[in-house]
Amino acid sequence: MSKVATRFAPSPTGALHIGGVRTALFNWLFSKNQKGTFHLRIEDTDKERSKDEHKIQIIKSLNWLGIKHDGEEYIQSTKINDHINIANELLKNGNAYKCYCSSEEIEEQKKRARQKKLPYIYNRKWRDVPETEAPKDIKPVIRFKSKIEGSTILKDLVQGDVEIDNNTIEDFIILRNDGTPTYNLSATVDDHQMNMTHIIRGDDHKINTFKQMQIYEAMSWELPKFAHIPLIHTIEGKKLSKRDNASTLDDYSKIGIMPDALRNYLLRLGWSFEDKEIFTLEESIEHFNLDGIGKSPSKLDMSRILSMNEYYIKNIDENELYKHFVEYCELYKERINPEKEVKIKLSLSFLKNKAKTLEDIYNNAKYIIFDEIKFKDDDLKLIDEKAKKIIKEFNDNLANIDNLNRENLEPIVNKLISNYETNFKGVGQPLRVALTGSKFGPGLYDIVISLGKEEVKKRLESKILI
Numbered sequence: 001m002s003k004v005a006t007r008f009a010p011s012p013t014g015a016l017h018i019g020g021v022r023t024a025l026f027n028w029l030f031s032k033n034q035k036g037t038f039h040l041r042i043e044d045t046d047k048e049r050s051k052d053e054h055k056i057q058i059i060k061s062l063n064w065l066g067i068k069h070d071g072e073e074y075i076q077s078t079k080i081n082d083h084i085n086i087a088n089e090l091l092k093n094g095n096a097y098k099c100y101c102s103s104e105e106i107e108e109q110k111k112r113a114r115q116k117k118l119p120y121i122y123n124r125k126w127r128d129v130p131e132t133e134a135p136k137d138i139k140p141v142i143r144f145k146s147k148i149e150g151s152t153i154l155k156d157l158v159q160g161d162v163e164i165d166n167n168t169i170e171d172f173i174i175l176r177n178d179g180t181p182t183y184n185l186s187a188t189v190d191d192h193q194m195n196m197t198h199i200i201r202g203d204d205h206k207i208n209t210f211k212q213m214q215i216y217e218a219m220s221w222e223l224p225k226f227a228h229i230p231l232i233h234t235i236e237g238k239k240l241s242k243r244d245n246a247s248t249l250d251d252y253s254k255i256g257i258m259p260d261a262l263r264n265y266l267l268r269l270g271w272s273f274e275d276k277e278i279f280t281l282e283e284s285i286e287h288f289n290l291d292g293i294g295k296s297p298s299k300l301d302m303s304r305i306l307s308m309n310e311y312y313i314k315n316i317d318e319n320e321l322y323k324h325f326v327e328y329c330e331l332y333k334e335r336i337n338p339e340k341e342v343k344i345k346l347s348l349s350f351l352k353n354k355a356k357t358l359e360d361i362y363n364n365a366k367y368i369i370f371d372e373i374k375f376k377d378d379d380l381k382l383i384d385e386k387a388k389k390i391i392k393e394f395n396d397n398l399a400n401i402d403n404l405n406r407e408n409l410e411p412i413v414n415k416l417i418s419n420y421e422t423n424f425k426g427v428g429q430p431l432r433v434a435l436t437g438s439k440f441g442p443g444l445y446d447i448v449i450s451l452g453k454e455e456v457k458k459r460l461e462s463k464i465l466i
Helices: 018-033 052-064 074-092 103-115 183-193 203-218 247-256 259-268 281-287 302-315 317-331 338-353 358-370 385-398 406-419 426-435 446-453 453-463
Strands: 005-008 037-042 096-099 139-143 151-156 162-166 172-173 199-200 225-229
Touching: 005 018, 018 037, 018 052, 018 096, 018 199, 018 225, 018 259, 018 281, 037 052, 037 103, 052 247, 052 259, 074 139, 074 172, 074 183, 139 203, 139 281, 151 203, 151 225, 172 183, 172 225, 183 203, 199 203, 203 225, 247 317, 259 302, 317 338, 317 358, 338 358, 338 446, 358 426, 385 406, 385 426, 385 453, 406 426, 406 446, 426 446, 426 453, 446 453
Parallel strands: 005 037, 199 225
Antiparallel strands: 096 139, 139 172, 151 162
8 A cells, every 4th residue: 555644634614623633633643654645625515504614723723733635625615526527437337226205205214114113225126227227307316236146254453353244234325306416415525536545534424334335336446444533422421513612723722721731632532652641743743553443432521631731831832832822812801911921921820720721821811911900899898997008018128128029928918917817818819809809819829929119019009009
């Protein structure tokens, strides 16, 4: 077989589903591990739902994750004539036939199957009827003449040998009565013309694979190798759908999941290598193989994603973290004023401490990002007369400090605790509200040091001491 070639073939009809992302990742990693090529095929034959903006978003999303395809995108809609020609060739060589059943007939067949609680299989009414007996007033569909005897074995690279009785595969439609090709025909022709050596996709495609294998055989084409990946389920064990929360790549990007973290999580979702959990991009390529893919569905666990993201936030170089943070803010929040760069960078060491996402860092850093503090009524209730006295005394003592650091601030706070017969919360909470607008967030000392002496005095005096 020639040089390894894989593909990812999304339809540009919406945001990229997380299951599709993992499929793309596995295809990409396998091709790179084998020194092969990875291709992107845009299956845009559904003209009503396919949009250019969706195609652009798909490519952008994959690139964000580090998945870049080789060469130009393969646009399926530009190859329709090739698909039609193959359908006609199959018709000519006796591997397909014209079916004149009306939609009402087909629906009646389906109804009878439902009543008997049997899977619907077209009854092959027109399979062996001479063309001379065909009605003149009905536009036929073209059906592939599937095998009706024996069985077929799929040597799956993940699932092992999978056998199916041939009579369970219906004579599936390859050309509709309007002359347009169907998925199984188009995908097969495209895979052949793209010289795909390995088809790696979800195991919900297994029945399609058996259909496509018959087209390969009928055309005397070299059969690629197939690998069917178990599907991703919800934590409750149900098949993950686009209706579920956090089902698309955008869902994760919006809450501030970092690309390396999500890629690492998806890599480990149904694949393993020894007992290793964290993989660099280079390690992912080096170690990835199809043997490591399990046969059972994987459960999407948001807590594990957050845990993985937290690990990356804690361990990534802070300059790199700042870069990700700025990009995140520009996409989903607001552009960070370059004048704030130094303060935010210096504060990342504590801003990231309790952060599981970039959104957490953003929320923790609001008091730095914005000069104007917004106060909630409930939080302002903490600034009573006693609290104002504490704040004023803290502000007065601050004037006597040359260098802001924890060692200089602790004695001031401890003295306030003693003088006002309270605890750290009684001092720290009103000060935190005064400086950030919230009783939650970074530690008091970190807040004061990050803002600087002048900004602290300015905020305390303008908001509280008037």
